[in-house]
Amino acid sequence: MEILEILRDEIAGFFSISGLVEIIRSGDYSSLRSWKGIQTVLSPLIPFIVIIEILLAFAHKKFNRSEYKIPFFIYVFNRVIGKFISLCVVAYCVGLFSPYALLPVSLTWYWFIYGYIVWEFAHFIYHYLAHKVRLFWCLHSSHHAPEQMNLSVTYAHFFLEGPYADFIRTSICILAGVPPVMLFAIMFIDGTWGGFIHVGENFMKNARLGFLGKFILTPSHHRVHHARNPLYMDTNFCNLLNVWDRVFKTYQPERDHVPIQYGITRNINAGNFFDVYFGEFYYLIKDVVRAPGIKNKFLYLIMPPGWDHTGNHKLAKDIRQQYIKEHGQKSLIDSLLDGDRRKSAEAHASP
Numbered sequence: 001m002e003i004l005e006i007l008r009d010e011i012a013g014f015f016s017i018s019g020l021v022e023i024i025r026s027g028d029y030s031s032l033r034s035w036k037g038i039q040t041v042l043s044p045l046i047p048f049i050v051i052i053e054i055l056l057a058f059a060h061k062k063f064n065r066s067e068y069k070i071p072f073f074i075y076v077f078n079r080v081i082g083k084f085i086s087l088c089v090v091a092y093c094v095g096l097f098s099p100y101a102l103l104p105v106s107l108t109w110y111w112f113i114y115g116y117i118v119w120e121f122a123h124f125i126y127h128y129l130a131h132k133v134r135l136f137w138c139l140h141s142s143h144h145a146p147e148q149m150n151l152s153v154t155y156a157h158f159f160l161e162g163p164y165a166d167f168i169r170t171s172i173c174i175l176a177g178v179p180p181v182m183l184f185a186i187m188f189i190d191g192t193w194g195g196f197i198h199v200g201e202n203f204m205k206n207a208r209l210g211f212l213g214k215f216i217l218t219p220s221h222h223r224v225h226h227a228r229n230p231l232y233m234d235t236n237f238c239n240l241l242n243v244w245d246r247v248f249k250t251y252q253p254e255r256d257h258v259p260i261q262y263g264i265t266r267n268i269n270a271g272n273f274f275d276v277y278f279g280e281f282y283y284l285i286k287d288v289v290r291a292p293g294i295k296n297k298f299l300y301l302i303m304p305p306g307w308d309h310t311g312n313h314k315l316a317k318d319i320r321q322q323y324i325k326e327h328g329q330k331s332l333i334d335s336l337l338d339g340d341r342r343k344s345a346e347a348h349a350s351p
């Protein structure tokens with residue numbers, strides 16, 4: 001009986017429906033006018049779309065159990081050990097940095113825009129470092145290991161990645177003066193959108209979202225981020241507004257002539273939980289052990305993945321630059337053709 005109750009609570013927890021059930025049960029819908037009420041209604045959105053996505057995959061006869069297996073294991077694993085750590089980190093950073101806030105930000109719509117741009121900047125910093133510092137890449141790589149895209153990838157994170165991300169993002173935002181209540185609202189929007197951008201091709205084939213893609217980071221942009229193609233490596237680090245990728249020149253739209261290959265570049269068994277979860281740690285430890293001298297050992301921890309103490313580096317930025325150098329002119333012409341091809345395909349598709 002107890003097991004059934006735990007199972008029921010876990011399912012309710014995954015779908016985040018307990019708040020909604022409570023509102024329906026009480027018959028008091030006045031809370032829906034508040035931010036908390038809106039959160040209660042929107043929270044179950046991503047988990048429900050995950051289920052619809054799985055059903056659509058079944059309908060298209062494209063369901064592949066192994067695609068969902070590893071994210072599911074990671075979700076369960078994280079539920080057990082990583083439950084409260086992120087929350088504690090956020091609370092700690094709020095307490096620690098609030099006295100040093102640089103600007104007196106008030107709860108008005110224009111300051112909210114400021115708060116969101118600062119948050120997006122902080123997210124960019126966390127995410128950029130997660131790709132460029134080998135130790136942080138160990139925390140982040142589990143999220144990049146899946147070799148297909150679907151909403152379950154949203155849940156595939158090493159359990160310490162959340163606390164690491166929240167430490168950087170919360171610290172920067174609080175120092176920039178963003179009030180905690182505004183920060184939590186932004187975190188909710190960011191988390192919901194951050195889940196949605198993992199929507200798979202079964203649910204949404206062309207996920208460029210039209211003109212919105214000029215300002216907003218679309219699922220198509222995030223598919224590019226999850227790709228291991230040389231052109232796409234280490235690009236599109238933003239989450240909702242793609243402003244900082246444009247500022248820091250890491251913006252990369254999806255190209256029709258470069259089909260996305262999901263996953264990471266090392267040889268990995270993407271169906272093996274231990275390889276996905278701990279594989280990068282294993283190779284980092286191996287490199288540190290074999291490196292001569294303390295300095296080289298330390299550099300392996302902080303230099304980008306692919307850095308080698310012998311000078312024989314294989315850095316993502318060099319591989320991408322080399323690709324652009326070789327295909328530069330062709331890419332430019334093809335990217336212009338991409339737009340024309342799409343327009344003509346859309347024209348043919350419409351009645």
Ligand SMILES: [Zn+2]
Pocket residue numbers: 127130131140144225
């Ligand atoms: Zn990433």
Ligand SMILES: [Zn+2]
Pocket residue numbers: 143198222226
């Ligand atoms: Zn992702």
